[in-house]
Amino acid sequence: xxxxxxxxxxxxxxxxxxxxxxxxxxxxxxxxxxxxxxxxxxxxxxxxxxxxxxxxxxxxxxxxxxxxxxxxxxxxxxxxxxxxxxxxxxxxxxxxxxxxxxxxxxxxxxxxxxxxxxxxxxxxxxxxxxxxxxxxxxxxxxxxxxxxxxxxxxxxxxxxxxxxxxxxxxxxxxxxxxxxxxx
Amino acid sequence: xxxxxxxxxxxxxxxxxxxxxxxxxxxxxxxxxxxxxxxxxxxxxxxxxxxxxxxxxxxxxxxxxxxxxxxxxxxxxxxxxxxxxxxxxxxxxxxxxxxxxxxxxxxxxxxxxxxxxxxxxxxxxxxxxxxxxxxxxxxxxxxxxxxxxxxxxxxxxxxxxxxx
Numbered sequence: 001x002x003x004x005x006x007x008x009x010x011x012x013x014x015x016x017x018x019x020x021x022x023x024x025x026x027x028x029x030x031x032x033x034x035x036x037x038x039x040x041x042x043x044x045x046x047x048x049x050x051x052x053x054x055x056x057x058x059x060x061x062x063x064x065x066x067x068x069x070x071x072x073x074x075x076x077x078x079x080x081x082x083x084x085x086x087x088x089x090x091x092x093x094x095x096x097x098x099x100x101x102x103x104x105x106x107x108x109x110x111x112x113x114x115x116x117x118x119x120x121x122x123x124x125x126x127x128x129x130x131x132x133x134x135x136x137x138x139x140x141x142x143x144x145x146x147x148x149x150x151x152x153x154x155x156x157x158x159x160x161x162x163x164x165x166x167x168x169x170x171x172x173x174x175x176x177x178x179x180x181x182x183x
Numbered sequence: 184x185x186x187x188x189x190x191x192x193x194x195x196x197x198x199x200x201x202x203x204x205x206x207x208x209x210x211x212x213x214x215x216x217x218x219x220x221x222x223x224x225x226x227x228x229x230x231x232x233x234x235x236x237x238x239x240x241x242x243x244x245x246x247x248x249x250x251x252x253x254x255x256x257x258x259x260x261x262x263x264x265x266x267x268x269x270x271x272x273x274x275x276x277x278x279x280x281x282x283x284x285x286x287x288x289x290x291x292x293x294x295x296x297x298x299x300x301x302x303x304x305x306x307x308x309x310x311x312x313x314x315x316x317x318x319x320x321x322x323x324x325x326x327x328x329x330x331x332x333x334x335x336x337x338x339x340x341x342x343x344x345x346x347x
Contacts, residue, residue, distance in 0.1 A: 028234060031231065031274075031275060031277050033275065034271065034272060034273060034274060034275035034276075035273070100244065126248050129248075130248060130249075130252060130273060131273060132273070133231075133273040133274050133275070135231040135232045135245040135274070136232055136245065
């Protein structure tokens with residue numbers, strides 16, 4: 001018994017070491033989103049391309065959709081753009097939130113790089129961005145058939161992010177929809 | 184030498200003013216108390232984009248927005264708690280420099296106290312044991328009972344062997 005007590009410091013050290021070792025590989029920038037599991041916030045804003053048209057939350061149609069926060073001042077958005085075009089082509093509706101940008105730059109961008117969005121909300125003051133808890137661009141939200149935000153992905157949606165994070169979630173939402181229809 | 188010092192000092196003052204002017208927008212407050220509360224809130228709210236700066240300290244776009252929002256909410260007559268709640272709803276607990284006390288953070292808040300108490304307990308046990316031992320030894324000394332008769336004989340024998 002006495003002998004075993006001698007091992008207590010070693011065990012404590014190993015437990016502490018394990019925790020600290022794990023800490024080495026944590027991403028300090030990864031921030032849990034407060035909005036996951038919350039309904040998509042309300043808004044009433046203009047769009048980038050459609051002049052006077054005012055859009056609200058009810059204009060975001062589809063069983064599920066992606067909401068992509070982008071801006072022309074954002075370098076990552078340019079990298080992400082071709083991937084978004086691919087995703088839109090595969091049949092997933094994407095809505096854009098043009099975040100704190102100028103209308104001229106934004107429409108120019110959509111013209112020269114093609115437009116993957118159903119429409120882009122023109123959020124020049126970042127009001128919708130604020131209610132979404134956006135703190136930079138690009139950020140992508142997955143919203144399900146009940147209008148609940150299921151995922152907030154901060155960063156570039158490339159093939160890897162799509163395969164590992166977004167696609168599985170969308171498949172799951174599809175399954176949930178199918179289940180609810182049958183029951 | 185003196186002139187140089189004065190020059191340097193005035194340069195520093197100029198530069199520091201510039202730094203201040205660039206990071207803080209001016210806001211009008213309808214109530215002088217608001218300004219104090221505004222400064223306080225900007226100190227305890229953390230910039231979501233930055234790793235370790237508060238709103239007052241950061242000049243990032245998001246901090247400017249959030250400062251504007253704090254000002255707006257304050258002018259609407261919201262309390263500090265409501266404003267913090269508003270921020271937490273959108274940006275999570277990350278925006279609070281001082282973590283809330285809840286089931287996730289109990290360990291964080293009370294862990295150090297727990298460790299302190301545990302340490303004291305261990306220390307107490309060790310001290311008590313030592314004291315008990317000392318009392319035992321001293322009482323043996325008083326009674327002159329260091330060794331039993333048998334032990335004394337054994338010792339004598341060893342000593343006698345050594346002498347030879």
